[in-house]
Amino acid sequence: MNRFDFWQALRTWGLLLAGTALYAFGLQYFILPNLLMEGGVTGVAVLLNYALGWPVSISSLAINLPLFALGWRQLGKGAMLYTFAGTVLLSAFLWIMERLVEGGWLVPFRSEHDFILVVLYAGVTLGIGLGLVFRAGGTTGGVDIIARIVHRMRGWSMGQIILSMDVVVLGISLLFIPKEKVLYTIVSVFIASKVIDFIQEGAYAAKAFTIVCAEPERLARRITLALDRGVTLMPAVGAFSGENKQIVYCVVGRFEIGKLKSLVRQHDRRAFIVISDVHDVLGEGFRDE
Structure with missing residues (x-):
């Protein structure tokens, strides 16, 4: 490996580590303690946490691994390398954050009234985290894998597929959390999407x-x-x-x-x-x- 490849790899893995760590922090510090939601596979893992008490770190990894295996077969290992890295790193950092919360080293931010402040900081934190992951050329797995496979097989828009699945997850969440929290979640997701665009060097799709x-x-x-x-x-x-x-x-x-x-x-x-x-x-x- 020459010097250019070394620094390129170092930058890529640095962005993946920083992005997944920040995303895991935002989820544990802002989203979970305030009964807010997320989209995609992470949202499903959050729902399982609310409904059954299952750790988000284990649930997200358990759901993502079969999707990763499917993506490996359909999309090839080259396209899945950084997706696999992002998936595993996110689950690892979620597990670390869970241990920090249980041990009292990390006290989650809970609010009884000022949820606007919560969703603002949640959206910015999650947006920066995902933006860094995307900038490194990776993803956190889940819906992105499904969208790429369906796009390749059916030709449907990836953006529409991801949006549709997020809507389904948020719709199911109405069975477990108050509708006000779902509405606040939509604000947080919107803010996160704008921050992702900013991190990705542009305001357009x-x-x-x-x-x-x-x-x-x-x-x-x-x-x-x-x-x-x-x-x-x-x-x-x-x-x-x-x-x-x-x-x-x-x-x-x-x-x-x-x-x-x-x-x-x-x-x-x-x-x-x-x-x-x-x-x-x-x-x-x-x-x-």
């Missing part, structure tokens, strides 16, 4: 990559295989050299920005990359209308 690099056709194939995104090769001419070139153009979702950056740098460290804000995206993998 997608980014356009324009890349000038060596062996563009090879890079296009790698992007297609690793991210399951369409890639366009556009002919161009270098103004100074007069050489004919091909420019790689690709639009990706916010969760894939870090992955694509890393992929391009691995392919060609001297690649010239322009990342543009995308205000709206219609088409396969995004919105249909």
